[in-house]
Amino acid sequence: MRSLRELIERVSGHAITSVESEGDAGLAEVLPFPFLAMVGQMEMKLSLLLCLVNPSVGGVLLVGPRGTGKTTAVRSLIDLLPQVPRSLCYYGCMPEDVESGGMDAVCPDCARKYAQGEPLSIMDRVRLVDLPLNARLEDVVGGLDERLVVHDRVRLKRGILAQADRNLLYVDEVNLLSGDLVNAILDAAAQGSYTVRRGPVSATYRSRFVLMGSMNPEEGKLRPQIMDRFGLRVVVRGLSGIADSDDCLEIYRRVHAYQQNPRQVVEQYTPETSLARDEIQTARNLLPRVTMPDSVARLGLNLIGDLHIDSLRAEITLFEAGRAYAALDGRLEVTPADLAEVAPMALRMRRSVFMAEYFAGQDKEETELHDVLAKTFIPGTPDTSLHIGG
Numbered sequence: 001m002r003s004l005r006e007l008i009e010r011v012s013g014h015a016i017t018s019v020e021s022e023g024d025a026g027l028a029e030v031l032p033f034p035f036l037a038m039v040g041q042m043e044m045k046l047s048l049l050l051c052l053v054n055p056s057v058g059g060v061l062l063v064g065p066r067g068t069g070k071t072t073a074v075r076s077l078i079d080l081l082p083q084v085p086r087s088l089c090y091y092g093c094m095p096e097d098v099e100s101g102g103m104d105a106v107c108p109d110c111a112r113k114y115a116q117g118e119p120l121s122i123m124d125r126v127r128l129v130d131l132p133l134n135a136r137l138e139d140v141v142g143g144l145d146e147r148l149v150v151h152d153r154v155r156l157k158r159g160i161l162a163q164a165d166r167n168l169l170y171v172d173e174v175n176l177l178s179g180d181l182v183n184a185i186l187d188a189a190a191q192g193s194y195t196v197r198r199g200p201v202s203a204t205y206r207s208r209f210v211l212m213g214s215m216n217p218e219e220g221k222l223r224p225q226i227m228d229r230f231g232l233r234v235v236v237r238g239l240s241g242i243a244d245s246d247d248c249l250e251i252y253r254r255v256h257a258y259q260q261n262p263r264q265v266v267e268q269y270t271p272e273t274s275l276a277r278d279e280i281q282t283a284r285n286l287l288p289r290v291t292m293p294d295s296v297a298r299l300g301l302n303l304i305g306d307l308h309i310d311s312l313r314a315e316i317t318l319f320e321a322g323r324a325y326a327a328l329d330g331r332l333e334v335t336p337a338d339l340a341e342v343a344p345m346a347l348r349m350r351r352s353v354f355m356a357e358y359f360a361g362q363d364k365e366e367t368e369l370h371d372v373l374a375k376t377f378i379p380g381t382p383d384t385s386l387h388i389g390g
């Protein structure tokens with residue numbers, strides 16, 4: 001990848017110009033730290049961009065201690081998000097539903113609109129939807145809407161998982177999420193939709209989201225089922241992973257400048273940010289035409305086999321991330337170099353510890369077994385001659 005990667009490397013290397021203090025204007029407005037102003041952390045940045053280009057990559061999990069910029073990086077995506085077609089309807093009906101499943105595949109309102117040639121969807125920017133740790137199950141999947149009960153008709157309100165349809169769903173401290181919320185996410189992710197029933201009312205919502213999570217491994221493990229749901233996995237090492245003391249100083253300068261005057265820092269990066277957003281949209285438009293030759297796919301499968309990874313999702317993620325990488329470089333064919341670039345992100349933390357220990361134990365037994373067999377049956381060894389001599 002040249003253009004976008006070069007842009008990121010170049011801009012990330014610029015020293016920030018000094019800003020004037022804004023004083024305490026009491027501003028509550030949140031301006032995300034610019035993505036391009038983050039120093040280093042190339043793998044983290046790349047993993048996030050690949051997810052924006054290709055939702056089939058399956059999202060990303062950022063693993064690292066506190067204060068390494070994981071949350072900042074995810075929030076900074078807000079200025080880079082591409083456009084997607086989005087339903088105008090409460091139930092998420094789309095024109096392609098009618099095309100594939102007929103008029104019964106959409107709600108009566110949308111069927112009428114479709115028949116009259118009215119649009120069912122518009123182009124809209126992808127959103128970053130937060131799933132806070134303290135959310136209730138009812139907030140996440142949806143529940144009865146009290147305001148609507150008054151009108152004699154009970155209606156369900158959309159939960160966070162429905163709002164996340166065709167968006168990014170971000171869970172910070174995902175390893176601390178309660179079991180029922182994890183299950184709700186896994187169900188929705190597996191089906192791309194989910195159904196809520198409350199008494200006589202039920203509704204099915206689309207929920208095709210890109211899952212993004214961050215976690216501090218010091219605070220607890222992540223359940224294997226949800227771990228497997230994350231396509232890419234990045235280990236974020238923070239300052240200790242940055243050898244260059246000039247970089248450390250530059251990070252300090254930028255964070256300090258941002259705290260003094262977020263608006264001026266954001267403005268310094270605005271032209272490059274909009275350039276990067278265009279590159280991402282272009283790559284996204286190119287993606288459907290990006291293919292992978294069989295020879296390259298075989299390389300990927302061999303790699304997964306040699307690493308003893310036993311997850312179909314590893315394969316999907318590796319190939320889809322390879323396609324996204326090629327698209328970001330403006331190419332229509334995935335090369336071995338593309339796979340090599342994305343493989344660490346797609347394949348790390350894929351091995352089951354249980355299975356690895358099981359196989360290691362089995363290997364030990366096999367070695368002992370063959371040692372004893374060799375001693376017993378190969379002539380000329382001391383043991384054998386002893387037996388023959390006796």
Ligand SMILES: [Zn+2]
Nearest residue numbers: 089093107110
């Ligand atoms: Zn509808």
